[in-house]
Amino acid sequence: MTQTNNNMTVNPDLAMERAKCNFNVLEVTHIFDGGERNTLQRKKIEDVALNSGASKDALGEEHMSPKEKYENAVRKSCIYATMMKNELAELSGLESFGVSSPVIRRTADAFFKEVSPFLLHLGMFVPTIMGQCTPEQQSYWLPRALDMQIIGTYAQTELGHGTFIRGLETTATYDPETEEFVLHSPTLSSYKWWAGGLGKTVNYCIVVAQLYTKGECHGTHPFIVQIRDEDTHVPLPGIKVGEIGPKMGFNTADNGFLGFDHYRIPREHMLMKNAQVLKDGTYVKVARHGKLTYGTMVFVRVVLVNEVAFNLAKASTIAVRYSAIRRQSKPKPDEVEPQILDYVTQQHKLFIAIATAHALQLCSTWLWESFSAVLAQMKGGNTDTLPEFHALSSCLKAISTSDSAHLIEQCRHACGGHGYMISSGIPNLYNFVSATRTYEGDYTVLLLQTARFLVKAYEQAEAKKPLTPTVSYLAHAFSGSRATWDNSPDGIIRSFQALAAGKTAVCVTNMRKRMRAGLSQVDAWEMSTIQLVAAAEAHCRAVIADTYRKEIVRLTANSSPNVKVVMDQLTTLYLYYWALERTGDLLMFTSVSQKDLVDLQIAYEELLLKIRPNAVGLVDAFDLRDELLHSTLGSYDGRVYERLMEEALKSPMNKEPVSDAYSKYLRPMMKGKL
Numbered sequence: 001m002t003q004t005n006n007n008m009t010v011n012p013d014l015a016m017e018r019a020k021c022n023f024n025v026l027e028v029t030h031i032f033d034g035g036e037r038n039t040l041q042r043k044k045i046e047d048v049a050l051n052s053g054a055s056k057d058a059l060g061e062e063h064m065s066p067k068e069k070y071e072n073a074v075r076k077s078c079i080y081a082t083m084m085k086n087e088l089a090e091l092s093g094l095e096s097f098g099v100s101s102p103v104i105r106r107t108a109d110a111f112f113k114e115v116s117p118f119l120l121h122l123g124m125f126v127p128t129i130m131g132q133c134t135p136e137q138q139s140y141w142l143p144r145a146l147d148m149q150i151i152g153t154y155a156q157t158e159l160g161h162g163t164f165i166r167g168l169e170t171t172a173t174y175d176p177e178t179e180e181f182v183l184h185s186p187t188l189s190s191y192k193w194w195a196g197g198l199g200k201t202v203n204y205c206i207v208v209a210q211l212y213t214k215g216e217c218h219g220t221h222p223f224i225v226q227i228r229d230e231d232t233h234v235p236l237p238g239i240k241v242g243e244i245g246p247k248m249g250f251n252t253a254d255n256g257f258l259g260f261d262h263y264r265i266p267r268e269h270m271l272m273k274n275a276q277v278l279k280d281g282t283y284v285k286v287a288r289h290g291k292l293t294y295g296t297m298v299f300v301r302v303v304l305v306n307e308v309a310f311n312l313a314k315a316s317t318i319a320v321r322y323s324a325i326r327r328q329s330k331p332k333p334d335e336v337e338p339q340i341l342d343y344v345t346q347q348h349k350l351f352i353a354i355a356t357a358h359a360l361q362l363c364s365t366w367l368w369e370s371f372s373a374v375l376a377q378m379k380g381g382n383t384d385t386l387p388e389f390h391a392l393s394s395c396l397k398a399i400s401t402s403d404s405a406h407l408i409e410q411c412r413h414a415c416g417g418h419g420y421m422i423s424s425g426i427p428n429l430y431n432f433v434s435a436t437r438t439y440e441g442d443y444t445v446l447l448l449q450t451a452r453f454l455v456k457a458y459e460q461a462e463a464k465k466p467l468t469p470t471v472s473y474l475a476h477a478f479s480g481s482r483a484t485w486d487n488s489p490d491g492i493i494r495s496f497q498a499l500a501a502g503k504t505a506v507c508v509t510n511m512r513k514r515m516r517a518g519l520s521q522v523d524a525w526e527m528s529t530i531q532l533v534a535a536a537e538a539h540c541r542a543v544i545a546d547t548y549r550k551e552i553v554r555l556t557a558n559s560s561p562n563v564k565v566v567m568d569q570l571t572t573l574y575l576y577y578w579a580l581e582r583t584g585d586l587l588m589f590t591s592v593s594q595k596d597l598v599d600l601q602i603a604y605e606e607l608l609l610k611i612r613p614n615a616v617g618l619v620d621a622f623d624l625r626d627e628l629l630h631s632t633l634g635s636y637d638g639r640v641y642e643r644l645m646e647e648a649l650k651s652p653m654n655k656e657p658v659s660d661a662y663s664k665y666l667r668p669m670m671k672g673k674l
């Protein structure tokens with residue numbers, strides 16, 4: 001039996017869930033969006049971009065050939081780009097359309113089940129022009145890029161090197177005679193590989209290459225390089241470019257390869273904000289910090305924390321709504337089959353996904369604000385806060401992408417067999433988010449960057465020197481006693497900090513021991529990297545827990561009582577969950593007892609039951625329109641079985657009653673005539 005709700009036929013179980021939700025859903029939407037104003041602005045943008053139906057496909061992307069999929073993605077990117085130029089820019093309150101607006105980015109997801117071939121243009125090409133050009137260069141390139149007269153990408157990774165940027169092999173050798181750089185790919189491994197949009201879409205790209213002038217190598221620098229004719233789009237002489245082939249996801253992003261055969265570009269096409277080559281070939285370093293050319297990567301790492309929070313919110317919306325309508329098994333013979341959401345194990349799978357989406361969303365806003373502060377200081381010539389920010393953005397990128405990918409997969413498990421359907425929406429979310437763990441700095445590699453900073457901070461704490469804010473807890477690492485366990489939110493956060501401090505101390509002690517035993521500093525570091533990664537992970541979990549808790553307390557200060565309660569339950573769930581995931585570490589580094597942990601497990605289970613009645617309300621509060629979810633299982637009305645059947649019937653396989661394969665292969669084989 002179905003019910004109608006706002007002229008929509010809604011599954012009765014979902015209608016019942018909504019009726020029993022005891023908090024104001026809109027208030028939580030405002031918290032997630034960062035305020036009522038943002039919610040209103042987001043809704044306006046979504047209405048303009050989505051109400052016309054331009055985002056919809058007649059045939060699902062999944063039934064198209066790779067070429068059709070790509071062309072369809074370009075078609076819709078052009079529609080969306082035009083909307084951005086004409087209507088959305090004004091609505092998003094930005095002088096230049098769209099760049100860095102998460103709402104514009106999110107709304108684009110209604111157009112693409114995978115991603116837009118323009119993603120790298122706005123995500124990295126434009127930000128690199130903004131961050132790495134001199135003002136004169138910017139005034140030339142930025143208007144053309146923002147107006148999409150040129151489309152670009154970011155080509156740094158090569159076949160042979162992605163992580164180790166200093167090992168890139170593409171060369172840019174300055175020729176003072178002609179005042180040009182000669183770009184060259186000396187080996188197969190030096191071919192650029194992976195850049196999104198490079199395969200077929202872009203006509204320009206940022207190329208990162210080893211700069212040679214006056215016979216000396218000055219390391220990697222960014223250049224802006226035209227690769228295709230602006231009119232015909234034909235690759236220019238000296239350029240070898242193409243698409244790299246099918247991938248787990250990102251199949252509408254035409255990731256490409258690129259090689260140069262002594263290809264010449266004007267001297268002015270070196271991006272010269274941080275370093276310059278003068279006409280006569282003299283190299284001049286401008287920046288105060290050697291790693292400012294890595295700035296676009298830092299920007300994207302910050303953006304990705306928000307990106308994965310959003311995708312996790314989508315997966316949890318799908319899985320929670322589906323779990324409310326799905327009934328399975330009969331634990332009590334006299335009763336109807338329960339909704340699977342009533343199983344505590346199901347709640348254990350799903351509520352942490354909701355809580356993590358909140359934790360990462362709030363951390364992403366906080367990280368963005370910290371980034372803005374660091375940029376403002378750097379404008380004034382002060383780069384002192386950059387090392388701490390690099391350590392912070394590295395670990396938050398690593399942990400947020402990894403946790404989100406894991407929890408999205410857990411949401412798929414929670415949906416049983418139907419979660420494996422492409423039409424559920426979860427496989428595409430997983431394929432997209434699992435790549436974020438690798439690109440823009442691999443998980444392990446980035447955590448080791450944070451570990452470098454932690455070890456240095458630990459040594460400063462040991463020497464009683466001042467510490468920067470995110471590692472100030474290390475000052476307590478030398479008290480000589482284990483941290484006192486207490487199961488209040490603040491107590492658990494202090495325990496997480498004690499774990500991070502304890503793990504860092506173990507690393508430092510082991511490295512010193514290994515060096516005393518004769519290992520070099522590099523080898524002692526290498527031998528300790530498993531533990532260094534664990535220390536950086538623990539540090540990051542302490543930062544997320546602390547930030548999530550503080551932000552929720554701040555943001556709910558004026559909320560209605562029930563919103564305060566449910567937000568507090570979610571934060572506490574997050575803390576209990578991670579304490580229970582790390583019981584071994586807590587036993588090592590805090591005074592927690594076996595009984596404390598047994599009690600904590602019971603408190604956690606009771607919390608799941610308290611959250612249960614509000615679960616659908618919590619995912620409704622993410623306020624994700626059906627167009628953004630692309631899901632048969634997660635749409636607002638809960639008409640799951642009807643939608644699964646409708647989608648199945650769209651399959652081209654169902655077009656004819658008997659497949660050609662019958663007469664070609666099956667029949668001959670079955671009649672013994674093959």
Ligand SMILES: CCCCCCCCCCCCCCCCCCCCCCCCC/C=C/C(=O)SCCNC(=O)CCNC(=O)[C@H](O)C(C)(C)COP(=O)(O)OP(=O)(O)OC[C@H]1O[C@@H](n2cnc3c(N)ncnc32)[C@H](O)[C@@H]1OP(=O)(O)O
Pocket residue numbers: 077078080081082084098099100101102104105108116118119120122123124148154156157162163164165166196291294295297298300303304307386387390439440441442445449452453
């Ligand atoms: C209008 C059109 C509309 C179209 C419609 C559709 C639109 C759809 C899109 C709409 C968009 C809307 C706009 C929104 C825009 C937002 C976009 C959001 C999504 C973005 C997604 C983009 C997709 C991206 C795809 C992937 C791209 C890539 O992967 S690019 C390549 C990235 N590569 C890497 O990350 C490489 C990783 N490696 C490294 O970073 C480094 O090599 C290393 C850090 C690991 C080591 O470096 P190195 O060897 O040089 O250094 P050392 O280890 O020796 O360290 C020395 C010291 O330096 C310190 N250090 C290192 N790095 C940094 C740093 N970055 N900053 C500061 N300091 C640094 C290091 O800590 C050492 O310090 P100490 O010596 O210890 O003090």
Ligand SMILES: Cc1cc2nc3c(=O)[nH]c(=O)nc-3n(C[C@H](O)[C@H](O)[C@H](O)COP(=O)(O)OP(=O)(O)OC[C@H]3O[C@@H](n4cnc5c(N)ncnc54)[C@H](O)[C@@H]3O)c2cc1C
Pocket residue numbers: 120153154155156157160161162163164193194195196250255435438439440441442443444445448
């Ligand atoms: C979908 C997608 C889109 C991409 N888009 C772009 C793009 O637009 N532009 C671009 O330039 N690049 C792009 N990339 C490339 C991406 O940035 C790299 O793949 C990424 O930085 C990882 O580098 P790698 O592939 O060299 O991995 P590797 O460094 O070879 O990593 C392989 C393994 O070795 C380990 N490892 C490597 N170094 C160390 C170390 N020092 N210590 C311990 N372990 C180590 C890693 O942890 C990993 O497990 C994209 C990649 C993907 C998957």
